[in-house]
Amino acid sequence: MSSNKAxxxxxxxxxxxxxxxRAEAAARESIAAARAQAAQIxxxxxxxxxxxxxxxxxxxxxxxAAVETRVAGEVxxxxxxxxxxxxxxxxxxxxxxxLAHAVESLAAQLTGAAP
Numbered sequence: 609m610s611s612n613k614a615x616x617x618x619x620x621x622x623x624x625x626x627x628x629x630r631a632e633a634a635a636r637e638s639i640a641a642a643r644a645q646a647a648q649i650x651x652x653x654x655x656x657x658x659x660x661x662x663x664x665x666x667x668x669x670x671x672x673a674a675v676e677t678r679v680a681g682e683v684x685x686x687x688x689x690x691x692x693x694x695x696x697x698x699x700x701x702x703x704x705x706x707l708a709h710a711v712e713s714l715a716a717q718l719t720g721a722a723p
Contacts, residue, residue: 614622699707715721
């Protein structure tokens with residue numbers, strides 16, 4: 609006749625199997641928690657990177673606007689200076705004599721005469 613009573617060795621085997629199954633379940637839970645934590649860390653990192661990129665873009669836009677404003681001001685000043693120089697038809701005291709000398713030298717070069 610066979611008995612339904614578990615032997616001490618069978619009880620020890622059953623206990624060991626239960627321990628292994630509990631350890632496997634705990635390991636699966638730990639792995640799932642680690643994956644969730646890794647996903648959360650990755651999303652936080654992506655969010656921080658997006659925030660950094662957004663700040664950098666805002667700074668670049670501000671700098672570009674400042675440079676454009678400064679350059680526009682400098683262009684206006686240069687245009688004004690160019691207009692003032694173009695409108696100034698007055699010759700300096702020595703300019704008529706220098707101009708006459710330059711014309712004589714050019715005429716001499718063109719005609720082959722000595723300057």
